[in-house]
Structure formats: C-alpha cells, structure tokens
Amino acid sequence: MGDISKEQKLNRLHQRLLQKNGHYAEVIRYTDSEHITLLWDNKAVSTSAYKRFRDGRVSYKTSDISRCIGDKKKQKNGHIAEIIKGPMSGNISVRFEDGTIVGNTTFWQWEQGNISYPAKYEETRKHHVGRQEMQKNGYVYVIDYVEHTNKVHGHFLDGKNTKTITSIKAFNMGVIPHPDGDEEQIRQKKERLGSGLIQSNGLTLTIDRYRTSQDCGGYFEDGTRVEKFKYYKASTGHVGHPTLSSFGHGTYMGFKTFPAFTEDKTVYYTCRCNKCGLEDILTPRQMAEHRKSFHEEE
Numbered sequence: 572m573g574d575i576s577k578e579q580k581l582n583r584l585h586q587r588l589l590q591k592n593g594h595y596a597e598v599i600r601y602t603d604s605e606h607i608t609l610l611w612d613n614k615a616v617s618t619s620a621y622k623r624f625r626d627g628r629v630s631y632k633t634s635d636i637s638r639c640i641g642d643k644k645k646q647k648n649g650h651i652a653e654i655i656k657g658p659m660s661g662n663i664s665v666r667f668e669d670g671t672i673v674g675n676t677t678f679w680q681w682e683q684g685n686i687s688y689p690a691k692y693e694e695t696r697k698h699h700v701g702r703q704e705m706q707k708n709g710y711v712y713v714i715d716y717v718e719h720t721n722k723v724h725g726h727f728l729d730g731k732n733t734k735t736i737t738s739i740k741a742f743n744m745g746v747i748p749h750p751d752g753d754e755e756q757i758r759q760k761k762e763r764l765g766s767g768l769i770q771s772n773g774l775t776l777t778i779d780r781y782r783t784s785q786d787c788g789g790y791f792e793d794g795t796r797v798e799k800f801k802y803y804k805a806s807t808g809h810v811g812h813p814t815l816s817s818f819g820h821g822t823y824m825g826f827k828t829f830p831a832f833t834e835d836k837t838v839y840y841t842c843r844c845n846k847c848g849l850e851d852i853l854t855p856r857q858m859a860e861h862r863k864s865f866h867e868e869e
C-alpha cells in the first residue's frame with residue numbers, strides 16, 4: 572500500500588466510525604494503512620487495516636462485548652429497549668419496559684433505534700383497543716390506547732377520567748381505580764356523611780363534609796366548626812373542641828371547666844360561671860342552658 576500524506580494521516584487519526592458489529596471504534600494510532608490501532612467504545616483495543624475500519628468490517632472478541640448487557644436505548648417507537656442477551660456475532664436480544672422480548676436482532680438495529688415490537692404484539696395491542704370491562708368498583712372502563720401492556724390509556728364510561736395509567740392485567744382483574752373511589756368507599760361516604768358522633772368531651776360532632784376517610788369536616792352541637800380530621804378519630808371520640816378540653820382546664824359557655832367524671836357516656840365537668848360565680852358539676856349541655864337562661868337576656 573502506498574503512503575499517504577501527513578495531513579491525511581492526521582485526518583484519519585481520531586476518526587470514529589460505527590462498525591457493523593454495532594460498536595464505535597476510534598483510530599488512536601495510525602502507523603500506516605495496514606496497521607492502525609482502534610479504541611472501542613467499551614475500552615477494548617484492537618488492530619486492523621484502515622480499509623476494513625473504513626468499511627465498518629472490524630470486530631472484536633465477544634468476551635469484550637459482554638458489557639453491553641443492561642445497556643438501554645430509546646427506540647424510534649418511543650420505547651426503551653434493554654439488551655439482555657448477546658451479542659454473538661452482532662446478534663442480540665432486547666427487552667422493552669413492559670417485558671416484551673425481541674430476539675435475534677442486531678446491535679446495529681438497536682443503536683439506530685430501529686427495533687420495534689413484533690408484528691404479533693402490534694396485533695395484540697390493537698386487539699385491546701375499545702374493550703370495555705366492568706371494574707370491581709362498579710364502573711365500566713374502556714381502553715382507548717395501548718402503548719404497551721403495562722401502559723394503557725382509557726376512560727370510565729361515566730365520563731370521569733382517571734389519570735392512572737393502567738395495565739391490561741389491572742384491566743382484566745377489574746382493579747382500575749375510579750376517581751370517586753370504589754363502591755365500598757361511596758357506601759361509607761353516604762353512611763358517614765351527616766352522622767353525629769359523641770366525642771370524649773361529651774359534645775356531639777356532626778360530619779357534614781366527607782371527602783375521604785382521611786379528610787372530614789363537621790361541627791359540634793354548639794356550632795363550632797372543626798376541619799381536616801380523620802373519620803377514625805371522630806369515630807373513636809378523639810376530635811377535640813377548640814376550648815372545651817376533655818383532659819385539662821378549659822373554657823366553655825362562660826364557664827371555667829375541668830373534666831370531673833363520665834357516667835353513661837355523659838361527661839361532667841367541675842365548672843365555675845364567670846358571670847355569676849356558680850360552682851357546680853355540669854354537662855356541656857347544662858352549661859349552655861345556664862348561659863341561655865341566666866346570662867343571655869341581660
């Protein structure tokens with residue numbers, strides 16, 4: 572082979588080309604056209620003739636390529652393919668995010684982003700579109716679009732849309748959540764909304780706002796509002812009143828209060844009226860009556 576100019580040599584040095592085995596090789600030493608040294612993208616080093624390199628025909632030992640397993644790359648179909656097997660003489664197997672495996676493809680195809688789902692899979696995808704199924708929450712879900720079996724878009728027939736991206740499996744199992752909650756939650760909401768629950772301070776709390784069991788609102792029998800409590804807390808009597816303490820000093824209806832005892836679920840307080848000085852053991856309701864009878868018409 573004839574010699575090339577120094578300038579041509581410099582041009583060829585650090586040239587980086589994708590070879591047909593799917594890997595990039597960079598010229599790191601150019602002795603002459605028959606003897607070049609290549610550094611591969613996986614740090615392997617090999618020697619070749621320049622023409623083979625230029626034609627993309629250089630390869631290296633498969634033992635050097637094993638590090639490609641686990642490499643991920645987004646394909647032109649928008650999905651990420653991970654190399655799970657190979658490459659032996661350029662052949663690899665990849666796995667898409669949803670678990671679909673495409674075998675017998677090439678690193679070159681992967682590198683170019685040309686790996687697509689098998690034709691059979693595309694058929695399956697299309698087959699699901701338009702399917703309707705009653706979910707366990709009692710709502711019918713319709714599949715609009717299947718990105719892949721773990722990424723299914725659709726809507727409920729009642730028009731309420733769920734932002735949840737679901738899977739064919741969840742759809743078939745009937746477990747896609749509805750934005751209003753499931754039937755059991757709706758039943759609980761109906762049952763609990765408007766219910767009156769006696770709290771440990773002796774006052775009845777009526778629930779008039781029930782978003783979920785974790786977010787309720789209501790009012791005590793004296794009209795005082797309380798917000799953002801859990802239903803469980805109300806059902807066990809643990810929602811507190813802002814001024815009537817069930818465990819320490821409080822003020823209520825013009826009385827200074829301190830819990831005395833509980834009898835038949837009625838809470839009695841040792842209390843003293845701020846206006847007339849009456850000292851007695853009364854229930855919150857009796858304190859309210861005293862205030863109404865003796866101090867409101869003054």
Ligand SMILES: [Zn+2]
Nearest residue numbers: 844846847849
């Ligand atoms: Zn009084």
